Amino acid sequence: MSLVIYHNPRCSKSRQTLALIEEKGVQVETIKYLDDTPSASELATLVKKLGFNSARELMRTKEDIYKELDLKNETDEQALLNAMHQNPKLIERPIVVKGDKAVLGRPPENALELI
Known part of the structure; x- marks a missing residue:
């Protein structure tokens, strides 16, 4: 494989x-x-395959966009996945x-x- x-x-x-x-x-x-961005559902699958408990573990929390979107205070997993899909720079x-x-x-x- x-x-x-x-x-x-x-x-x-x-x-x-x-x-x-x-x-x-x-x-x-x-x-x-960055060109072929995974969907929010594909990102959720990656989070699971990585063994992470939260989508936040897949995020680049030091990116400016993370701060601009105030994602530090976001608790909804779907919102975190959507943010990564819409802003692929956030994906580790x-x-x-x-x-x-x-x-x-x-x-x-x-x-x-x-x-």
């Missing part, structure tokens, strides 16, 4: 994670999530998926768990 990476080519950790996967000779499908990266499991590539070596 091949891997899928939700990738941002401008992010050094994302580039390092992709390079590590490719070095291992593993087939990988690359999704540039990279996310590597294999079947029903996923990891964040922070550090990039986390992806080795799925290889």
Whole structure:
């Protein structure tokens, strides 16, 4: 089964994670999530595959848009998922998926768990 990476080519950790996967000779499908943004329901599935308890764990809480939208005080999970869908910069990266499991590539070596 091949891997899928939700990738941002401008992010050094994302580039390092992709390079590590490719070095291992593993087939990988690359999704540039800033261009091809996952739906709120796809994001909910990723949260579950990552083993997170909340969508907030998948969010980049230091982004300006997080503060602008006052997401720190948001308690509704669907609202958090919708915010990530509408503002993909909020999605932590990279996310590597294999079947029903996923990891964040922070550090990039986390992806080795799925290889």
